[in-house]
Amino acid sequence: MKFTPHTPLKTYSRKFSGLIIVSRIVFSILFLGLPEYASAQVNLPSDTLKKDTTVADTALLQPPADSSYKHYDVSDLLRTILHPKAKPNPLRKKSGITLMPNVAYNPSIGAQIGIKAVAGRILGKDPNTFMSVAATSASITTKGIIYVYLSHNVFTPGNTWNLQGSLVAAKTVTPDFGLGIGQVATGSEADRILSNPDRKGYVLHAEYYNFREKIYKQIRENLFVGAGVSFDIRRNIEDRQTTDELTPYNIYSDRYGFDRDKYMANGLLFNMQYTSRDNQNRAYKGIYADAGVRINQTWMGSSKSAVQISTDFRKYWSLSARNPEHVLAFWNWGSYLVSGALPYLELPGTGKDQSLRSGRGYTIAYFKGTKFFYSEVEYRFPITRNKFLSGVTFFNIETTNDNLGTKIFQKWQPAGGAGLRVLFNKATRTNLCLDYAFGKYGAKGLFLGLNEAF
Numbered sequence: 001m002k003f004t005p006h007t008p009l010k011t012y013s014r015k016f017s018g019l020i021i022v023s024r025i026v027f028s029i030l031f032l033g034l035p036e037y038a039s040a041q042v043n044l045p046s047d048t049l050k051k052d053t054t055v056a057d058t059a060l061l062q063p064p065a066d067s068s069y070k071h072y073d074v075s076d077l078l079r080t081i082l083h084p085k086a087k088p089n090p091l092r093k094k095s096g097i098t099l100m101p102n103v104a105y106n107p108s109i110g111a112q113i114g115i116k117a118v119a120g121r122i123l124g125k126d127p128n129t130f131m132s133v134a135a136t137s138a139s140i141t142t143k144g145i146i147y148v149y150l151s152h153n154v155f156t157p158g159n160t161w162n163l164q165g166s167l168v169a170a171k172t173v174t175p176d177f178g179l180g181i182g183q184v185a186t187g188s189e190a191d192r193i194l195s196n197p198d199r200k201g202y203v204l205h206a207e208y209y210n211f212r213e214k215i216y217k218q219i220r221e222n223l224f225v226g227a228g229v230s231f232d233i234r235r236n237i238e239d240r241q242t243t244d245e246l247t248p249y250n251i252y253s254d255r256y257g258f259d260r261d262k263y264m265a266n267g268l269l270f271n272m273q274y275t276s277r278d279n280q281n282r283a284y285k286g287i288y289a290d291a292g293v294r295i296n297q298t299w300m301g302s303s304k305s306a307v308q309i310s311t312d313f314r315k316y317w318s319l320s321a322r323n324p325e326h327v328l329a330f331w332n333w334g335s336y337l338v339s340g341a342l343p344y345l346e347l348p349g350t351g352k353d354q355s356l357r358s359g360r361g362y363t364i365a366y367f368k369g370t371k372f373f374y375s376e377v378e379y380r381f382p383i384t385r386n387k388f389l390s391g392v393t394f395f396n397i398e399t400t401n402d403n404l405g406t407k408i409f410q411k412w413q414p415a416g417g418a419g420l421r422v423l424f425n426k427a428t429r430t431n432l433c434l435d436y437a438f439g440k441y442g443a444k445g446l447f448l449g450l451n452e453a454f
Contacts, residue, residue, distance in 0.1 A: 114139025
């Protein structure tokens with residue numbers, strides 16, 4: 001559900017060219033020429049593992065001691081097929097950068113193909129330091145979406161500081177189903193079209209650019225406070241499928257004073273984050289929680305001022321000591337406009353969380369409003385003894401407002417489904433995920449991607 005530009009990155013606004021250069025330099029300094037311990041087998045996310053993993057954690061990460069099998073992933077399968085008699089070479093030098101296909105599929109983007117590179121390194125000698133990671137990707141989809149990004153999540157020795165940032169350039173094709181939760185507005189004809197109770201589909205094309213950087217300071221173990229900036233820019237926004245002036249996008253933009261062709265949403269970020277997950281890709285236990293305030297400012301170039309609060313809470317329970325892969329996982333994400341106005345395409349909604357994975361069963365932004373609340377529960381379980389195949393079942397529910405009479409928590413929309421997992425990298429617990437999900441209004445589809453939804 002990510003997108004990229006048809007315009008080369010070098011044509012991006014001069015205003016941000018310096019930021020682009022700085023991000024490239026940071027990425028190059030940190031992650032080129034990595035030492036041998038930053039191997040392709042251990043590219044772990046920022047809050048994944050510490051050097052001094054405790055005995056209890058180590059036991060949880062490994063198969064049971066009395067088991068007769070070992071974890072088996074895609075690399076093991078390829079080695080079995082291509083070199084069935086070969087033995088692992090402990091002297092072989094490992095690469096510090098992992099290259100992998102960037103594949104995905106869902107009703108919003110169609111089928112996606114591309115390439116992704118991930119790098120990891122532990123900075124300094126403090127045994128408690130989290131691993132720093134960086135990633136870059138380029139991809140294209142069958143719906144004409146092009147996407148390029150560069151991201152980093154860096155922990156200084158002892159986790160004293162944490163730097164999180166990303167740079168995105170995209171040519172986007174965004175489905176639009178109006179404002180709200182599917183409840184018909186009883187006011188004017190424009191209100192009825194904006195609320196779109198029949199969920200009529202529109203499609204918006206645009207160029208999208210984003211630069212985001214946050215700096216966190218650890219104040220207690222696993223607890224961080226931080227601040228940063230985010231620049232979100234959309235240009236050449238157009239609906240190529242209809243010439244009707246009364247569309248949800250046009251009605252909202254005119255009503256709240258936004259230019260139909262372009263806008264900027266630039267602001268300051270203030271966050272508090274707590275993490276105790278044993279693995280970011282597929283946690284067996286722990287908590288992740290983040291609460292933040294975003295303040296869009298016109299003096300930073302934002303089209304309108306706004307104050308927005310967001311929350312993200314995830315909890316994981318392992319249900320078996322012998323098979324810790326049996327996991328019950330819970331996720332709640334919310335975003336709430338406190339004051340001001342947000343551009344239509346920046347409103348919180350289905351699939352608009354940071355990883356764009358919420359609301360399986362619906363396309364991105366199927367439901368949206370100025371206030372949005374989402375919850376999901378998922379059961380994860382192994383299928384084969386070597387954990388090469390596993391499965392999930394999930395159920396989610398969401399609610400939002402429309403500023404046309406329907407308030408948040410007044411109406412809910414559910415979705416659910418099941419999925420298959422293929423172990424892509426056993427060291428990092430990276431899975432190839434294939435889900436089938438369905439919701440209301442006939443919404444359904446396949447969702448393919450790397451790593452769990454949360």
